[in-house]
Amino acid sequence: VVAFATQGVSSFELGMVSQVFTDRSCPELPAFAGAFCSDEARVLHTDLGLLMRVEHGLEAMGSADLILLLSTDIESLTVRRPVIDALIRAHRRGAIIAACGTGSFLLAQAGLLDGRRATTDRRLVARLAQAFPKVTVDAEALYVDEGRIVTCAGMAAGLDMCLHLVRREHGTAAFTAVAQDVMVAPRCQSGRVRHLPTAWDIDTTGSAELDDVRLSDLSQWVCSRLQQPLSVNDLARRAMMSPRTFARRFQSATGTTPHVWLQALRLDRAEELLETTSLPIGEISRLVGFGSGGVLRDHFVRRHGMNPRHYRNTFAHYRQASSSGRLPR
DNA sequence: CGATTTTTCCGCCATG
DNA sequence: CCCATGGCGGAAAAAT
Numbered sequence: 001v002v003a004f005a006t007q008g009v010s011s012f013e014l015g016m017v018s019q020v021f022t023d024r025s026c027p028e029l030p031a032f033a034g035a036f037c038s039d040e041a042r043v044l045h046t047d048l049g050l051l052m053r054v055e056h057g058l059e060a061m062g063s064a065d066l067i068l069l070l071s072t073d074i075e076s077l078t079v080r081r082p083v084i085d086a087l088i089r090a091h092r093r094g095a096i097i098a099a100c101g102t103g104s105f106l107l108a109q110a111g112l113l114d115g116r117r118a119t120t121d122r123r124l125v126a127r128l129a130q131a132f133p134k135v136t137v138d139a140e141a142l143y144v145d146e147g148r149i150v151t152c153a154g155m156a157a158g159l160d161m162c163l164h165l166v167r168r169e170h171g172t173a174a175f176t177a178v179a180q181d182v183m184v185a186p187r188c189q190s191g192r193v194r195h196l197p198t199a200w201d202i203d204t205t206g207s208a209e210l211d212d213v214r215l216s217d218l219s220q221w222v223c224s225r226l227q228q229p230l231s232v233n234d235l236a237r238r239a240m241m242s243p244r245t246f247a248r249r250f251q252s253a254t255g256t257t258p259h260v261w262l263q264a265l266r267l268d269r270a271e272e273l274l275e276t277t278s279l280p281i282g283e284i285s286r287l288v289g290f291g292s293g294g295v296l297r298d299h300f301v302r303r304h305g306m307n308p309r310h311y312r313n314t315f316a317h318y319r320q321a322s323s324s325g326r327l328p329r
Numbered sequence: 330c331g332a333t334t335t336t337t338c339c340g341c342c343a344t345g
Numbered sequence: 346c347c348c349a350t351g352g353c354g355g356a357a358a359a360a361t
Contacts, residue, residue: 231336231337232336232337232338233336233337241350241351242350242351242352243337243351243352244338244339244350244351244352244353245349245350245351247337247338247339248339248349248350248351249349251338251339257337257338258337258338259336259337259338259358259359263359290360291360291361292360292361294360294361295359295360295361298359298360
C-alpha cells in the first residue's frame with residue numbers, strides 16, 4: 001500500500017491510512033506493507049505545519065497493489081505530469097487507486113474518472129463536476145467504488161473507504177477485526193449510510209427527533225434476533241408506528257426500504273459465518289434468518305456475483321484461527 | 330427453472 | 346391552510 005502525499009497533506013489522513021494499513025503481526029488479520037511517497041521535496045509540511053520526511057518518490061507506485069491519494073488544500077494542489085503518468089501506468093497495470101478528497105482531482109486530471117462515478121470533498125463537488133464534465137459526481141456518497149478506482153469525500157469518510165477496501169479484498173471477518181483494531185464501531189453495510197440514523201443525519205425539520213428515539217435501537221434489536229423470521233410489520237410494531245408510517249419514515253431517514261436493509265443485515269452476518277466457521281451453508285442460512293439455502297444463495301449472487309461456497313473458499317485462509325463452528329461475538 | 334403464493338412497497342386519499 | 350398519519354389497492358418483488 002503506497003500513499004501519495006503532497007505539500008499541505010492532511011495529517012488526519014496520514015494517521016488514518018497508517019493505522020488501517022499496518023502490519024499487525026496477527027495471523028488472523030491481513031498484514032499490510034505501507035509506505036508514503038511524494039513527487040516533490042522529500043520534506044513536506046502537513047496541513048498542521050508539521051514537517052514530515054518522505055522516503056520514497058513516484059517509483060514506489062510501480063509495485064503497489066493499492067495506491068492512496070491523500071488530500072491537501074485545494075489551492076495548493078498542483079498537478080504535475082509525472083504524477084499523472086505514474087497513475088495511468090499503475091491503473092493499466094491493474095493496481096487499485098483510491099483517492100481521498102482532493103485526490104479525486106488527480107484521478108480526474110489523469111482521465112481515470114471519465115465515464116465513471118466519483119465523489120470528493122463536500123465543498124468541492126461542484127468544482128469537480130464543473131471542471132470535469134465527463135465525471136458523474138455523486139455529492140451524497142461517503143465513497144464511490146468503481147472497482148479499481150475508488151473515491152471518497154473528505155475527512156472521516158476516508159476511514160469508511162479504507163475499511164470498505166479491506167472488506168472488499170479480504171472479507172467481512174478481516175473488516176470487522178480491523179475496524180475493532182482502530183476502534184471504529186463497524187457499520188452494518190458498506191456503501192452509503194447503512195446504519196440507522198441518529199439525530200444528526202436526519203434533517204432536523206419536523207418531528208425527526210421523535211423518529212430518532214423510535215428508530216435508534218431498532219438496529220440492535222434486529223441484530224439480536226436475526227435468526228427468527230422478521231417481517232416488516234414486526235419491525236413497525238417494534239418501532240411503534242403503523243406499517244405505512246414506518247415504511248415512509250424509514251425510507252426518508254435511511255434512503256432505503258426496511259426489507260432491503262434487513263436482508264443486507266442478514267447477508268452481512270452470513271458472510272461472517274461463512275468466513276469464520278465451517279458450518280454447513282444451509283445451517284448458516286437458517287441462523288441468519290433466511291428460510292433456506294436457496295434464498296441465501298440468491299442474495300449472495302446478487303451482491304458478490306458468486307455463490308456462498310465459492311465465497312467461502314475465496315476467504316478460507318482467514319478461517320483457521322476459529323474453525324470450531326463456534327459463533328463469533 | 331418456472332409457476333404459485335406471500336410479502337413488500339408506493340401512490341392515492343380521507344382524516345385529524 | 347399545512348402536514349403527518351394510516352388505510353387501501355394494485356404492481357412489483359421475494360419466497361416457496
